[in-house]
Amino acid sequence: MQYTKLGERGPTVSRIGFGAWAIGGMNWGRTDDAVSLRALHAALDAGVTFIDTADVYGFGHSEKLVARALSERPGTDVVVATKAGNDFYHADAGDDKGYGPIRQNYDKDYIIHAAEQSLTRLGVDALDILQLHSGDREQLDRDDPWDALATLKRQGKIKHAGWSVQSFQETTQADILDAHHDILDVIQVRYNLLEREAEKVLFPKAQQYGIGVIVRIPILFGLLTGKFTRDSRFGEDDHRKMNLSPEKLDEHLKQLDNLQPLYARYPDQTMTQVSLRSCITHPACHTAIPGAKTPEQATENAAAGGMQPLTEDDLKLVP
Helix, strand or coil: CCCCCCCCCCCCCEEEEEECCCHHHECCCCCCHHHHHHHHHHHHHHHCCCCCCCCCCCCHHHHHHHHHHCCCCCCCCCEEEEEEEEECCCCCHHEEEEEECEEECCCCCHHHHHHHHHHHHCCCEEEEEEEECCCCCCHHHCCHHHHHHHHHHCCCCCEEEECCCCCCCCCCCCHHHHHCCCCCEEEEECCCECCCCCCCHHHHHEEEEEEEEEECCCCCCHHCCCCCCCCCCCCCCCHHHHCCCHHHHHHHHHHCCCCCCCCHCCCCCCHHHHHHHHHHCCCCCCCCCCEEECCCHHHHHHHHHHHHCCCCHHHCCCC
């Protein structure tokens, strides 16, 4: 495993982290906590020192599982990032958008309250990183969320402040870095071989301001592992029923066909590993956080963190 500093002000982390959405027990189909814990331990055994979660993943369950895994490894030095802004405490069925009853809440008092709940679930005195969780522009244009981050930093309840950029808004929201780079230490962004909008404006700004970049959805919900076909279908309790609908699968698999010459250059590596290597090849990107529901997936993912970046010749094969 290779390690790097997460931007100029962030902590040192492994190049491949562990994305803990899927182990939350919601939105990814059936999960088993015992298997999820083994997946976390497998990642840590493989050198992963960065775990990304959120309060809303399983409505607190993901954070609790992360805390349990770390309690079973006393003395292990791991950076845990979590998120706030998706309010499941005060939502009802009328707020349901397909991920359970959730509504955006970026009021200053709410963000501070949510952070304090995460502190309790994770069993720590200070959160390593707290990220605003993919808010709409109207929420991020308010002073409240940024005042909340500043207050939490001043109180010593968070060590680093972050922002998870809303999917498909990587360019339209990029100017937020101009306004708030003084408070932000890291950002998290959707980026993978098929979705590269962040390269245009957001990454150059992050480099300009010395902000760390966490890459989420690096294997596109599993599609870039090569395990899905046009006949793949997902259950009602799996968000991929929407995000990898038959129409989207067909479109993405056509794009994936064009990447086969790249994968063919590395017959000793899995498609997953080549896909992950691509995400941490861009000089703006510091770590990628693929999800894993099994120890085998966690080990395969982590191995990519010890591999070299893609070469210039490799990148010529990316459409």
